[in-house]
Amino acid sequence: MKKTKKISYALLALPLAACLIGCSAAAASVLPHGSGETSALPSESTSMYDVAYAENGVENAAHDEAVLKEKLKHYEEFGMVYDSDKDVLYYNGKLVRWFEDYYELSAEERAGIDFFNENGVVDVYAVRDFSNLIQNDDGSFDPSGKIIGLKEFSDKEFAERDINAIKNPPRAVCYAGGGPLTPDEAQAIADEYAAFGVTYDATIDQWYFNGEKVRFFQDVLTSNGESLTGGNFHGAIRSSWNENGSIDIYTVRDFANLNTSGNGTLSGVEKFSQAEFDKHTQAEFSEHTQREVQNSSGECVVIQE
Template identity: 25%
Template sequence: MSLIQMSISAAVMIFVITAIRAISINRLPKKTFLALWGLVLARLLVPFTWPSPFSVYSLAKYSGAEQISGVPIANVLPVIPVTTAPAAVQNTAAVVGVTPKGWIWGVGLALCTLYFAIAYIRCRFEFMTSQPVENEFTVRWLAEHKCRRSVVIRQTSGITAPLTYGIFRPVILMPSETDWTDSKKLQYVLAHEYVHIRRFDGATKLLLTAALCIHWFNPLVWIMYTLANRDLELSCDERVVRMFGETMKSAYALTLIDMEEKKSGLTPLCNHFSKNAIEERIEAIMKIKKTTVCSMVIACAVVAGVGSTLATSAAAAGIPDDFIYIKEDIAVKFVPDPSIYAKYSSFGVTISNDGTSLLYKGQKIRLFNDAYSDETFYYDKNGTVNLLAVRSSAGEITGISAISEKEAQKYYDAFYADETNYSNPEPLENGKKYNMYYGAYGITFRADENALYYNGQKARLFVDETDGWYPAFWVDETGTADLTVVRDSTGQITGIKSISKEEAQNYLKNSEVDEQDIERRAEKRAQETAARYRKK
């Protein structure tokens, strides 16, 4: 999945979870919302997804299943234009591939990361001035609350409310004004921070911050960051109440109010016992009730429902067996067009009576390709023979040749590969091929000069363009002639012609098209072809 796809998918989840949270924040266990935010984090940080028949994207994509099975889609996959220009031209295109949007995102990522990093480093420097607390109460408390990681209690004048920081060496940091004789209040405060430590909430905050920096452009991710931090506190509050009993809810709420920070400040990656939505926390504490089987079942159902419908992608289930998958969740079926395959009929290639299959001497064709025609590519996984059209050096069809499964796989991979000429997996790359394909029309490759000549004139630019893709593209700044291949309406070569300097310059500019533009052009062509078939 692309970054934008991940962000949009997560935005839908955040919107739904925010609505669920508003309705049921005091009705479901608080861990429910932590699990839901965990699903969102996975969608924001993991660049792949899991297919599910219950996914809303399955419903959205295949709600019109009759359209997929009823509309023949033949040869609608994009044909990406490529060049075989010298390395200098290709390197220029690679540089152009860095889009303005990519730069903007990178700058935003750097600034957001820098902001959080500076804030955290400043806090850590301040925390380093703190002093360890070793009194009778803290010694006893640490002895009673064992943890596999070494927990330390320290205090500093730089804060006014308790907090926890550190993942592998957690520290509970207390204000220097803490009354160490008020053991009851301290039990509540330290229990809250201890729950943060046991749950690795510091690591959770780190992941939330990473997701925010990566998807800084998505306002819903900022909402998630705020609400998820609140829910970490609410879940810890709920756990503390469970530990001490519901009868102490009022005392715990009063402690929360008493320990509220008098001033606010950003201390990222730290867990606060502070005024993080203080009113919401107090209300939630007072409404905590005993967890029932019913509430647990509902909580599990909510998490499972959101996970299976929103955190997954469209599933393959329900697609007819004769459809094949290409990229991610796109399925197509090749239906042979009589106008395209009629020229091969004299060589034994025909279309079945029902018009859905391509045959060769009565056998079902698995793969058929013609390197000279970008419209001629057919694939049926239920077929048995793999074939290639054979042409003469003049480009005329001379026969049909059977190819091995290994060779067929190369053509199949080339057809679906990114930034590859789909119809011809071996575009012209050396002089011999230029002589073979264009020699009859006056083109000569001289190996000793590594140059192309046309009727004795050295070529500066030589282009063979057919319907948006380039079987040949040659650039030599030492040349003088700018040339293109002339083809008729059937795609057959009829000659070579000279072009103006302006036309040549346009070709050079087009050779430096970036990847996103290539994808846009390919998608447009795919849509136009699909529309043409729908009209039939």
């Protein structure tokens, strides 16, 4: 049995098919290798973020293989090769069981890539140099540093790795695919909802629906028609959470008629029922969202295995 997960920015485990992430642009410090767990909690966010999301799985097989192959090419000079025909990794000729390459985005967020093949005989991690971070045009720094090598985990670490945790990860896994949205992008998002009573106050990162503060805002942008919780959903979700809100809302879209952005045409916005609101509070959001996330929003691509 094999599972792979690709994470382009922040990685987060949540119990619901919705991704609520606030990403930080803080420069990374050295991230020590360790347990192989791929979870991080989001920091408070006061702006919109572009986020990708995967739920226990991988995307279209051909696309996924091409993306993975391209990502893993960077490790070839250090002795690790990806065999796309067998979908396996080799490090110095040895079949890789677990590979991880992570770097920190902030004290609570990390990013990177990992790969798992239960039949492998060696666990490997990437070594990165964070001493000279590259500065971007906007003045921020690329937190990924520079890959300078690969190393094997010790025999003890190999034996102690919790394979069951890797084979049965949390139901939802999120990863961010970009930085904060520009003001124009955020405004474009808000403009789409305006005709249906939804407005956005960027100064306090607060959505409103007919004048009421919104707590949870879920917009299923694209869908294959399956239930979000049924295990077969494939699509994209935009979501927002603000603990100051008093209502939860969701969009209604026509997925048979796509708009210029490739999303279903927006036809309405509705309130979740009080029972659903209470369920969000007590079941799905209470442990993670209310304790760890005060304000966050993002856009997610959801794929099922």
